[in-house]
Amino acid sequence: MTTSKTPSGTPSSASSSTSFTGDARPFGGGDPYADYRRAELPFTDLVDLADRRLGAGVIAANDEFFAERENLLIPEPAHFDPEHFGHKGKIMDGWETRRRRGTGTDTPHPVDADHDWALIRLGAPGVIRGIVVDTAHFRGNYPQSVSIEATAHSLSASPEDLLAEGVEWTTIVPRTAVGGHAANGFVVEVDRRFTHLRLNQHPDGGVARLRVYGEVAPDPGWLAELGTFDLVALENGGTVEDASDRFYSSPVNTILPGRSRKMDDGWETRRRRDKGNDWVQYRLVAQGVVRAVEIDTAYLKGNSAGWAALFVQDDGSDEWTQLLPRTKLQPDTVHRFLVNPVPATRVRIDIFPDGGISRLRLHGSLTARGAEQLTTRTEEIS
Helix, strand or coil: CCEECCCCCCCCCEEECCCCCECCCCCCCCCCCCCCECCCCCCCCCEECCCHHHCCEEEEECCCCCECHHHHHCCCCCCCCCCCEECCEECCCCEECCCCCCCECCECCCCCCCCEEEEEEEEEEEEEEEEEEECCCCCCCCCCEEEEEEECCCCCCCHHHHCCCCCCEEEEEEEEECECCEEEEEEECCCCEEEEEEEEEECCCEECEEEEEEEECCCHHHHHHHCCEECCCHHHCCEEEEECCCCCCCHHHHHCCCCCCCHHHCEECCCCCCCCCEEEEEEEEEEEEEEEEEEECCCCCCCCCCEEEEEEECCCCCCCEEEEEEEECCCCCEEEEECCCCEEEEEEEEEECCCEECEEEEEEEECHHHHHHHHHHHHHCC
């Protein structure tokens, strides 16, 4: 691992997971994703720490002449309209800077150190395991190479705070050639907690989307002051470990911040034709006790789960303890239950027979053991 007082592009503990280089072919009509280059990546089942729904944002960029920096974090894939032009040229769904030039007639080309940059605030602090620099639809106007640096700071830090002298930046992706119209993936092997990134593109060009996959590492002090909080919320470090079905939408949606805003903003399974049931298994941020439960079926009107039951399990035990007996659910409704607190690290919701829920909230607090383990882990990665 290498660190620097200012961003520098020095080598680090990161390796390219894909090897796309060079231009993609010019768009010839039809489906613009037909020749999009991608590969299976080992980290994309983790949380996107740069998800706007968690509060992530692109807080500064040195140039965004052709396309705005905020496009980098739009959750949906980049859109391409071949007829969409404006006064500045082709309008792209991504972040695109103007073409760099040299200093004069005798030196028309940019020098090796020239680059553009954008500062990204993660939605939640975390340990980064992999990054995708997506150049979708940037076929001949993508950067020649990229590098990425990370730092740990206050989540509310201003661009001036982050660029101040003395701020330590760690290079997590060294300067690496990338390809156009491709999902350029990088494995990150720096086991540290970060809050902000600096994406550098050398020397200029465009990037459609940035995805930052990893594990949320919350602030133990903040959670301790809250006392009672949602033990399974994604922003607090809760995770989905497994699920019986992910056909229509991801179970991770059930622990996102806020209320669901449409049907596919929750978890919905395919229709069962057997006598079984569907389920999701979660891991809490650390060992805790749940005292109050919310099961929300918002926007699931004809496809809500009919009944639900909750079970908890603690590390070191194979037994599941019932927290909430099988209980009838109503469509498009917030259901609230008070339960007996039982120390646990995992929770499973069973729904009967199929359908979905939009959100699950498990309000409670950490046990002394859970708080100690979370503090120790945070110190190890800080």
